[in-house]
């Protein structure tokens with residue numbers, strides 16, 4: 001670990017306050033040119049005494065705008081202090097968590113997994129158009145049927161066709177045959193350039209794709225591809241609990257990764273993370289964003305700097321080993337839940353090293369599922385699965401109570 005270390009709450013507080021000191025002070029500095037200010041003081045009480053001990057809340061009140069991407073080029077000078085903290089958070093995630101080389105990745109705190117996934121597809125679509133002279137009709141999005149609906153959104157917004165590879169019902173796996181068939185179909189419909197989205201844990205099952213299956217099929221078909229990893233759900237757990245490096249920057253085939261801090265990291269909503277290898281994010285440069293220093297390479301535009309501070313604070317409050325312990329606790333609870341389900345011969349799916357258990361709907365009553373707030377695969381009346389997500393608040397007491405009622 002080069003950058004990720006555990007800090008005391010005092011060190012965290014001092015670092016955040018020192019960063020805020022480097023940002024523009026709307027109360028005392030001369031800054032009359034930007035359409036930005038601190039939060040409304042009638043409602044948010046910037047002088048409240050508890051703010052002195054609350055670095056995140058204080059950042060919220062000071063309201064830094066982190067518009068743009070701060071891992072390359074210039075950035076707005078008004079918020080340099082908190083930009084530095086965001087840059088450090090991006091380095092920790094890209095290099096220490098996800099195996100990237102030193103200074104070899106760009107990234108930013110996006111609004112969520114949806115934005116980060118669309119950002120990736122947008123980059124590759126533009127790359128193919130700009131570098132290969134591709135037409136929209138020649139570009140395909142390739143993913144599994146269990147892929148999150150942000151990818152159909154990307155397909156719709158970016159005007160590129162999506163090809164969904166069916167998975168095996170009981171194992172939720174893509175197979176070489178199924179991928180080869182989808183690639184062949186896409187080719188027969190004139191597709192030459194592929195954007196692949198592999199899941200580092202699907203939303204419903206927590207299943208993890210083997211990206212090599214996609215790579216082998218696309219190489220065999222002789223077409224170009226770029227590989228994005230959707231780790232919105234699993235990005236803060238799977239890289240820590242498993243030895244599989246195929247879905248990280250340690251795999252040279254991986255070009256970009258989405259992870260969501262507002263899921264497993266328990267950061268406030270609005271904290272997705274987009275990470276990509278250097279030399280790619282420039283394909284979505286919006287040249288017209290001339291009033292933004294350093295231009296804008298992101299989908300979102302203005303975004304709260306407090307979100308970046310929240311991500312950094314959580315990472316530093318745990319440090320890598322504290323985080324490992326926390327994730328291993330979730331795995332332990334998941335193991336115990338599965339052991340109880342096995343004793344009762346209940347059929348379910350669970351990916352090793354992940355904390356989602358998805359139970360066949362005929363194995364438990366609807367009443368029990370509703371009582372415990374399980375989430376169905378579909379609300380359309382044909383539900384086949386109920387899922388349990390072992391988050392921080394889902395402890396062994398509640399899990400054992402649930403299994404005792406099956």
Ligand SMILES: Cc1ncc(COP(=O)(O)O)c(C=O)c1O
Pocket residue numbers: 111112113114115117148150201202203230231232233260272
């Ligand atoms: C695998 C996966 N990708 C993308 C998303 C979208 O994330 P968000 O809701 O943060 O936009 C989710 C959300 O559940 C997800 O599970």
